[in-house]
Amino acid sequence: MPRLLIYRGDTLDREVDLGERNARIGRGDQNDIILPDPAKSVSRFHAELRFEEGQYSIVDLNSQNGTWVAGRRVPRATLEPGVAVMMGSYRLVLKVEPAPPVPILDTVEATVLVSPPAPAPPKIQGPKTLPLPGPLSAPEPLLAPAPEPKPAPIVEAPKPAPRPEPPLVAKVPPPKPAPKPEPPVGKMPPPKPAPKAPGAGRPPTTARPGARGIPKWLSIGGLAAVVLVVVGAVVFLTPVKSLLSGTTGSQPAGQAAPAQPPVAAPPAGEPVKLPEAQAPVPAAQPATEPPPSIPVPPPQEAKPVAPPTPAATPASRPAATPTIPRERAAAPGGRRGAAAVEVKPKPANLAQSFEDARSAMNRGDYLAAIAGFESVLKADPKYPDAADLLGVARGGAKNASLLAVESGNKSEASGDYAGAAKQYERAQQLDPESTAPQEALRRMRARMQTEGEDAFKRARQYDALGRAQDAVSMYEKAIQLLPPDHASTKTAKERLAALKGGL
Amino acid sequence: MHRTIALPGGIVLLTAALLAGASATVAAQAAAAPKAPDPWFVRTARVPFQSQRIPDAPVQLEVPKKDWMLLPSSSGSLLLVLASRKGDAVVLVQRSTLRQALEPADITDLFAQIEADAIKEQQPKAADFQSKVLDAGERRLVAVQYARPGVLGNERVRQYSFPIGTQLYRVTCISSAAQFAGYDPVFSHIAASFAATE
Numbered sequence: 001m002p003r004l005l006i007y008r009g010d011t012l013d014r015e016v017d018l019g020e021r022n023a024r025i026g027r028g029d030q031n032d033i034i035l036p037d038p039a040k041s042v043s044r045f046h047a048e049l050r051f052e053e054g055q056y057s058i059v060d061l062n063s064q065n066g067t068w069v070a071g072r073r074v075p076r077a078t079l080e081p082g083v084a085v086m087m088g089s090y091r092l093v094l095k096v097e098p099a100p101p102v103p104i105l106d107t108v109e110a111t112v113l114v115s116p117p118a119p120a121p122p123k124i125q126g127p128k129t130l131p132l133p134g135p136l137s138a139p140e141p142l143l144a145p146a147p148e149p150k151p152a153p154i155v156e157a158p159k160p161a162p163r164p165e166p167p168l169v170a171k172v173p174p175p176k177p178a179p180k181p182e183p184p185v186g187k188m189p190p191p192k193p194a195p196k197a198p199g200a201g202r203p204p205t206t207a208r209p210g211a212r213g214i215p216k217w218l219s220i221g222g223l224a225a226v227v228l229v230v231v232g233a234v235v236f237l238t239p240v241k242s243l244l245s246g247t248t249g250s251q252p253a254g255q256a257a258p259a260q261p262p263v264a265a266p267p268a269g270e271p272v273k274l275p276e277a278q279a280p281v282p283a284a285q286p287a288t289e290p291p292p293s294i295p296v297p298p299p300q301e302a303k304p305v306a307p308p309t310p311a312a313t314p315a316s317r318p319a320a321t322p323t324i325p326r327e328r329a330a331a332p333g334g335r336r337g338a339a340a341v342e343v344k345p346k347p348a349n350l351a352q353s354f355e356d357a358r359s360a361m362n363r364g365d366y367l368a369a370i371a372g373f374e375s376v377l378k379a380d381p382k383y384p385d386a387a388d389l390l391g392v393a394r395g396g397a398k399n400a401s402l403l404a405v406e407s408g409n410k411s412e413a414s415g416d417y418a419g420a421a422k423q424y425e426r427a428q429q430l431d432p433e434s435t436a437p438q439e440a441l442r443r444m445r446a447r448m449q450t451e452g453e454d455a456f457k458r459a460r461q462y463d464a465l466g467r468a469q470d471a472v473s474m475y476e477k478a479i480q481l482l483p484p485d486h487a488s489t490k491t492a493k494e495r496l497a498a499l500k501g502g503l
Numbered sequence: 504m505h506r507t508i509a510l511p512g513g514i515v516l517l518t519a520a521l522l523a524g525a526s527a528t529v530a531a532q533a534a535a536a537p538k539a540p541d542p543w544f545v546r547t548a549r550v551p552f553q554s555q556r557i558p559d560a561p562v563q564l565e566v567p568k569k570d571w572m573l574l575p576s577s578s579g580s581l582l583l584v585l586a587s588r589k590g591d592a593v594v595l596v597q598r599s600t601l602r603q604a605l606e607p608a609d610i611t612d613l614f615a616q617i618e619a620d621a622i623k624e625q626q627p628k629a630a631d632f633q634s635k636v637l638d639a640g641e642r643r644l645v646a647v648q649y650a651r652p653g654v655l656g657n658e659r660v661r662q663y664s665f666p667i668g669t670q671l672y673r674v675t676c677i678s679s680a681a682q683f684a685g686y687d688p689v690f691s692h693i694a695a696s697f698a699a700t701e
Contacts, residue, residue: 460609464603
């Protein structure tokens with residue numbers, strides 16, 4: 001049965017079994033799911049959870065602080081398992097007992113997308129079938145002895161191709177002006193020449209094409225790339241036929257691959273060349289990757305490795321190397337540190353900072369989220385959503401601070417002063433402007449001193465009357481409760497040592 | 504016009520000041536008023552007493568001139584035995600050593616509780632415990648009263664514990680339960696007269 005996990009701050013508050021029913025959520029007592037919130041960041045009637053057509057949706061009931069999904073304020077959103085819905089200081093996460101649905105992605109796509117170091121790998125089959133020239137091509141030994149491919153026809157292909165997607169091609173932005181040498185005339189730009197995309201490497205379920213905060217051209221570009229590949233496959237059909245019939249002639253072997261259906265694995269022995277973005281991630285390679293007997297060199301080692309295939313002539317490599325976008329080329333190397341010392345983040349880093357901050361907020365790490373959003377806003381005061389999310393994060397931090405004070409009070413009441421002190425200090429960190437944690441800490445310390453002095457008196461009386469065991473216990477308590485510089489602490493320690501020596 | 508308004512205001516202020524001063528005086532007198540003596544720890548003039556030094560101890564107390572007699576005490580912790588001539592009451596003075604010198608501020612209800620625990624340990628049939636922390640000038644002591652079956656039948660016992668330096672003096676007053684009220688003023692006087700001589 002689906003369950004709704006309700007987190008408050010970073011702790012799981014409770015789990016709610018969701019039947020196939022609607023449920024109203026809010027601070028008020030009349031709701032089906034009540035989210036108590038003294039700070040009133042949750043509205044009395046905040047949102048409604050609806051079960052429609054086999055899935056759950058969250059509908060905001062015009063709440064003051066909004067309902068946020070994946071960092072966006074949404075009037076309505078379909079609940080995806082594992083995706084957090086933020087309401088004030090609460091996070092609601094749908095949990096489905098059965099295994100989550102298989103992503104609608106083929107193997108290559110899925111593996112590439114989850115590979116963290118790959119900067120925005122293309123969501124298409126193209127890179128597999130359209131070999132990109134470059135020195136980092138891992139399975140190069142399997143390349144057929146053929147010159148570098150000429151993808152230029154693909155650029156021209158969309159116009160005559162009778163595909164239903166052509167209108168999308170018109171939306172394809174020009175290749176991101178990533179710094180690179182001019183490719184040979186007529187050559188297709190690399191499928192993903194853009195700088196590292198925000199959210200790259202995240203699971204597909206979190207991808208939000210066209211979402212605010214993520215350049216639209218990235219998502220559109222991905223779709224366009226798919227279209228390009230499909231169209232390219234059609235265009236290349238004839239050369240492939242020629243290739244299969246043995247008339248290799250001057251036809252590049254690398255172009256034979258596009259003739260394969262996008263979802264079909266190439267036949268055994270078919271030359272497969274992965275793009276640079278995939279090469280550093282062996283796990284992301286498709287089933288048609290080279291057999292294990294042929295090691296895939298790590299990215300750092302790939303460059304100096306001389307191509308063992310005579311056909312892969314050195315002359316062809318310089319022409320290919322410049323097509324590697326700067327940021328992609330930098331990813332596998334040791335330039336991460338160099339990027340870290342940059343004072344002002346690049347736009348891509350800014351997007352990554354934004355994503356990091358949003359992730360921090362989703363997992364309840366409000367301090368990191370605040371720092372992240374502030375950093376983003378410092379670099380770009382008009383960065384979309386950053387100011388709003390900063391406000392949400394600050395509100396969350398205030399609520400988390402209140403919760404920490406409450407938790408500290410409970411710990412204090414149970415005599416766990418160390419735990420209470422930690423909670424109060426955490427509350428102070430979360431909301432430095434609040435005086436409540438300081439007052440609580442001061443009150444607790446005064447209480448500790450009173451109890452410590454009482455324990456010391458008791459210890460002395462037990463000690464005087466010869467009840468050593470009780471005296472030891474009380475001296476220990478006094479030492480624990482009294483400040484180290486308290487006048488009685490030294491005496492307590494001395495007597496404790498003497499008694500323990502005598503015991 | 505202004506004078507007619509200012510005059511009442513001045514009178515009001517003066518009255519308020521006088522009242523405040525009077526209140527403060529009353530409060531100060533109340534604070535300075537001696538605390539009523541505790542009936543367990545008060546001298547009496549109904550019975551004539553005489554001072555009695557305790558052998559081998561730097562303490563003294565007052566004992567009734569009549570109807571009471573000092574009995575020879577064995578050495579050790581028992582310093583003095585005082586018995587009524589009727590044989591229905593006795594006062595014992597004992598001494599023990601504290602492992603830590605206690606200041607008056609160190610002595611709390613816990614001290615009385617510890618004393619009561621010790622009594623219960625030694626006299627399992629003791630019951631009906633009552634205890635007090637008593638202040639006498641700069642001294643602080645505890646008193647524990649209880650009932651027990653004894654040689655006098657049902658007995659009532661009141662034990663005063665005086666921590667003085669590293670010494671603890673216990674003055675134990677015992678009588679039959681029926682006579683305890685009659686001897687109570689004597690017991691209270693003896694305790695109130697207990698003092699260190701150094």
